[in-house]
Amino acid sequence: MKRINHTSGTRLTTLVAALSAGLFCAGAAQAQAGAFSDGVVKIGVLTDLSGVYSDVGGKGSIIAAEMAVKDFGGSLDGTPVEVVSADHQSKADEGALVARTWFDREQVDTIVGMNNSSVALAVVNIAKADNKIVINTGAGTTALTNESCAPTSIHYNYDTYALSHGTAKYVVKNGGDSWYFVTADYSFGKQLEKDATAVIKENGGKVLGSARHPINTGDFSSYLMSAQASGAKIVGLANAGKDTINAIKTAHQFGVTENQDLAGLLVFIQDIHSLGLDVAKGLYITTGFYWDRNEETRAWSKRFYEQAGKMPSMNHAATYSATLHYLKAVQAARTDATDAVNQQMRKTPVDDFYSRGGVIRPDGRMIHDMYLVQVKSPAESKYPWDYYKVIATIPQDDAFMPLSESSCALLKQ
Structure with missing residues (x-):
């Protein structure tokens, strides 16, 4: 009977363990890479760049979203975070067209902004059909959390x-x-x-x-x-x-x-x-x-002023907060998959200079002090x-x- 070489067996066990560990790490790396679809987390700022609401949204909303991405670190485990933007021209059909293009062709993961209720309602319908997250930081109608509420729609700022x-x-x-x-x-x-x-x-x-x-x-x-x-x-x-x-x-x-x-x-x-x-x-x-309400609001607003040349509106502050809240949820969920991120956003309080202890309710309304x-x-x-x-x-x-x-x-x- 052949004697078993315990030393060789130990070496074999070690080799198998090493190979298994290597395969596990490779699999984990592949899973992690696949967790962020198309290799980028993309945030779309849909706003009024040329019309009646451009001063309270517009370029300031883009700056606010970019500030949030930069403050977050600019990436998620090496996956870059990108901000894209478009002008909805205060037209519901134009906003819907942008949203459909972003979701279907350009792999945008979430849309923030709107600044117009008709546009917001149109975009929510697109997001609902495509199972994408949309965060309204400038639209005011309460229809967004009533008859037009949707599972992936969040109303973040004020309402009527x-x-x-x-x-x-x-x-x-x-x-x-x-x-x-x-x-x-x-x-x-x-x-x-x-x-x-x-x-x-x-x-x-x-x-x-x-x-x-x-x-x-x-x-x-x-x-x-x-x-x-x-x-x-x-x-x-x-x-x-x-x-x-x-x-x-x-x-x-x-x-x-x-x-x-x-x-x-x-x-x-x-x-x-x-x-x-x-x-x-x-x-x-x-x-x-x-x-100018407290030290936190002043500190952030002065940073915003340096880039925008004006103090922020509540839409600008809400856009920053919503963008950061979204990125934190993606980080915690370790994926940009809509259902996981949406669930994470809704169970996590909004705690920053914009809101202390803000809560996203089941109807999508983020409640906070006014x-x-x-x-x-x-x-x-x-x-x-x-x-x-x-x-x-x-x-x-x-x-x-x-x-x-x-x-x-x-x-x-």
Whole structure:
């Protein structure tokens, strides 16, 4: 009988173990390489680069997303992270075309931004069909977390419920109990007017009428004359961007503000900068972010200012936060596969300068604190972009529509 050489057996065992380990490492490396589809994690910033919302989104949103990628480290285990961008031109069909091209041909993993509710609703439909993550950091309609909610859609920033329950509620309780609306004639403006009207009536006020204008309107005189003739105490501006700026300027030129007060339901700090404090002073605004609120917000905003030449809007800050939250989820899931990343994003709190303890609910709404602010007078402002006084913090559970009122079909599953 042949004697077994224990030394040779040991060597053989060692060799087998080494080969097995090598095969395991190679397999693990292949699995890891395959975890990031097409060898790159690609984030698309879909925004308004040329129209009415370009100042509050636009290039600033691209800069914010790029800052997040850089702060994250620029790669995931050696897999590069890339930011691409496009202009949706405030057209739903153009936004849908970009989204379809990005998802089907250019392997974009997620889209952030939008800055237009009609565009956002169109993109959500594309993302739902393609099972891709889309994060709305600039669209306002609550339809995104109600009748148009989708499993992979996240509404990250403000919405019409939060804006109206912040500003309208405060104004009515302080004597502004009769309103006339000047409203942008598309999904966002109509929803904002609807939500604000509900708040006004709930708090004992009344709405005397409304006038609706096309997006990107140059002449607001007829709409504001109608508001003036109504005799309402408050002229509610259910629009945004350059439309809000033009409406406020026209109201001052025609003397509307001599007998009526304006309530801007969606106003950005860039709007105040454009108007000047002499015109905008005293205006109450609900916002999800203010650059000068604390040391963290100031530190990030000054970095943003160095690249953008202006302080960030809440859309810019939200785009940074959403991009970073997405990348952290990809890192934790060790894949860019939609289902795994989506699940990771939803179970992880949003903790950064933009939001502390933010939560993504089952309807896709990311709830976080909102802030009621008042625009300072020129005498109160002490340095550039020192525009707001924070009147109140609106806790996240109070700021957004409760799930009990939501019509999102996902809640029934």
